[in-house]
Amino acid sequence: MGEPHILIVDDARDIREPLSQYLRKHTFRTSLAADAAQARAAVEQGAVDLVVLDIMMPGEDGLSVCRWLSDRGGPPVILLTAMADDADRVIGLELGADDYVVKPFNPRELLARIRAVLRRAPPAPAKVEGGARSFGPWTHRPDTAQLAHEDGSKLALTSAENRLLGVFLDNPRTVLSRDRLLDVTAGREAKAYDRAIDNQVSRLRRKIEVDPKKPTLLMTEWGGGYRLAANVETAGA
Template identity: 70%
Template sequence: MTDPIAPQILIVDDARDIREPLGQYLRKQGFRTRLAANAAEAREILAEAGIHMVVLDIMMPGEDGLSLCRWLVAHDGPPVLLLTAMADETDRIVGLELGADDYLVKPFNPRELLARVRAILRRAPPEVAAPPSGRRVFAGWLHDPDALSLAHEDGRRVDLTSAENRLLGIFLDQPRHVMSRATLLDLTAGREAKAYDRAIDNQISRLRRKIEDDPKKPQILVTEWGGGYRLVAEVAPEGPEHGA
């Protein structure tokens, strides 16, 4: 069984006979994998899953790999390993100029690809979210991340653990966005943490007990079935009326 906190690799290749065997091979080596047949599918996966690296074919119908690579680099996406045809020397050079981390020429030995994947991941910085900063208001609450606390407009005050504080900060950064468990794990713990999907569920439950009027029927931090969790409240910086 694949470790649920193992690095997750997105393989983007329109050739099914390449992406599926490659996905199986990397899973046997201990990685988690996601597969996409084109750039559009890749963008959807990148939007909802915690991806640590992209193995990307250059020659694809529709949007090609170079275009997707350019977009990933521009948006501070995960590192990219390009797959190129033997004759595409120009594309390889352009890909590296765009910011790809490495390339591999087809046909390739899976063991060489594995070595390059591991080398790229070793160079990648840990994906641990920075501590939240800035006091913000939402659903009647004032979040003070430096004090690890919440204050309600009705006078209630609750303390947060470091994990709860970080998790709440992530939701406040992206209100109304669905956050998958995989994404939350990556942002709160990083790939080195000894975490698992239920750890996020447990943290969500504890956070709900502190911010919801009825934790069993949450109205602020809601569950998106099959998708993850979403903060449905409006979020704003602390205004003068909330100051001490």
């Protein structure tokens, strides 16, 4: 199941179903949601690599869903927005959305943007090299993309989070520039995108920090990048 899993959230059936068919023809797996409640359930049920999210929906709108996704640490979001929604577009980006597409849109354009966002945070291979490692109160198991806390709780990581955390664990207490992180996680195909790494680090912080606004593990080095401020040790089985 190596194909990226895309969740399409739109109350318009004549948009979400044809878009799903189009993406499936281009090797993606898709799930559909007609409203915010269905979107939340879909994200809770399984790993989603990217969400295509309509802003204007009856009841809870897309911006609220975007905020919820951002608060829980992902996955990446591409907003679908009406031409006149300049303010909503800006708010969505401030909430952590990775990109937006204006309605009516060309499916080929949306496909290109989906691929671009996924290139910035590429899926990790099915088997990640290296065993479990501990840092601070956490143990990272890359093969299952899982974090275990010393209190016994566990968290699932997206493929992008799993890959990014692995880079930090490979380089503890070392300042890693945004350019280096982007190159290591996305490869040479990635285009320069300043917010890409910032968004990924922000999502990871929401999972591993006690207070993401006052991080003690993933530290920002102003003008430099980011640093894992913890020792890393090999963990038992």
